[in-house]
Amino acid sequence: DTAVSVDFLEYYARQVLTLKDGSPVQSRDGEYNQYNYIPLGVGIIISPFNFPLAIMAGTAVAAIVTGNTILLKPADATPVVAAKFVEVMEEAGLPKGVLNFIPGATPEIGDYLVEHPKTRFVSFTGSRAVGCRIYERAAKVQPGQKWLKRVIAEMGGKDTMVVDKDADLDLAASSIVYSAFGFAGQKCSAGSRAVVHQDVYDEV
Template identity: 60%
Template sequence: MNLSPFKNEPYEDFSIPENRKAMEESLRQVESEFGKEWDIVIGGEYIKSDKKIESINPSNPEEIVGICQSGTKEMAEKAVEVASQKFEEWRFTTAEERAGYLFKAAAIMRRRKMELAATMVLEIGKNWLEAVADVAEAIDFLDFYGREMLRLGKPQPLTPYPGEINQYHYIPLGVGIVIPPWNFPLAILAGMTSASIVTGNTVILKPASITPVIGAKFMEIMDEAKLPDGVLNFLSGGGGAIGDTLVDHPKTRFINFTGSMEVGLRIV
């Protein structure tokens, strides 16, 4: 795979009129989608639930940025089973194939950069620069982790010892749970999820309850990148409703979490 050296994604300078215009247009685009419903995705199946989560614009509580499904314990159990079954196939894919999905997702995210930034402006109240920086960091994670997997996927150097044949390989763990925070709802989400996927694990992504729409858009991007069904599963919902099921499930092998000390101690 021929790749240029890693380079950080630049931020847009909003003192430039063209960049301001692009953001204003993206804000109008996202506003035109207010009230759109986003589904839970398990193994490529789009699922609705009886209970919904309304994502509210904190700058104008009368505006509903989007409506997501509130997952149930049964959906959480199904997601773990699907991810566990998919792991038996995904674990044997090559580092090159897995990294390729991250590079595709980075390219899509780069193309949708202003839209994603505008979504965070309206869903969580970030200012323009912080929002576009959040997207840039997410792109960096995808590009960097993809390159690192290509490096780590090769045989690792060992000190030779006479009379011995030694090998050093990294192996995936299995089903992982990703629980990102609300304050970096795309960057940290993308980093924890992409690192898990590119190393051969399958993932259940539970976005922060107050920023589910940007999480759903990340899932949409990975789907557009043609990531195989079941490798990444999207399960929105309250932590109390589904979090315990995901954390306590015997087939859960690891948990990537960023958030409060209270929840972190509960997970531990």
């Protein structure tokens, strides 16, 4: 979790070096066209319990390096990890007010933040049910809201284990079980299907 967090911090720091100059666009004679990126504004980061540092840090820093201020709402079960992350970021020199720690019960606080007319985007990692609720609430334009909100929702995936006929079958079988049931299967990288060569299918 910590190693992946460091990777995220470095990755997004390097990404902003390429984004800061915008994207190249073609100009005809007599024209000068530019394509630049601008921050959106105040965003909400709602992070999951199962990778309490990595996903929280990665989604928070991605928003910060692109010029946004954020409201960090960690999972109910992992507020201390997020609080320590905020302390470390401020020690590193991040100005106060850029990264704002908002712990608490998700339904009450989450709904309020998502529906607030001045929040511009939501970055969420978690269950499909909650992600769909966020999409629904963010789509409604509130009184005083100028822009449509953007939602980035990572709600799990269909992760595949591929087993060829010359694989170590004992390792393959144990890896399939570990991937599918580690964290009780409650992670986006949990194995959810196995594609096994027909010659070794029955044995696996």
